[in-house]
Amino acid sequence: xxxxxxxxxxxxxxxxxxxxxxxxxxxxxxxxxxxYEHTREILSKNAIFLxxxx
Numbered sequence: 001x002x003x004x005x006x007x008x009x010x011x012x013x014x015x016x017x018x019x020x021x022x023x024x025x026x027x028x029x030x031x032x033x034x035x036y037e038h039t040r041e042i043l044s045k046n047a048i049f050l051x052x053x054x
Contacts, residue, residue: 002050018050 002018005011025048033039
């Protein structure tokens with residue numbers, strides 16, 4: 001789970017599972033992308049969320 005660290009700026013420390021989930025979701029969303037611009041378009045239309053530890 002992501003852990004938010006408060007200081008001057010909020011920092012989000014990701015666990016290994018968080019990173020792997022992001023990569024898996026990215027790969028799933030961009031599987032049919034042909035170029036950088038198409039990838040940006042796909043990602044801008046799809047939100048990726050991380051759970052936060054409380």
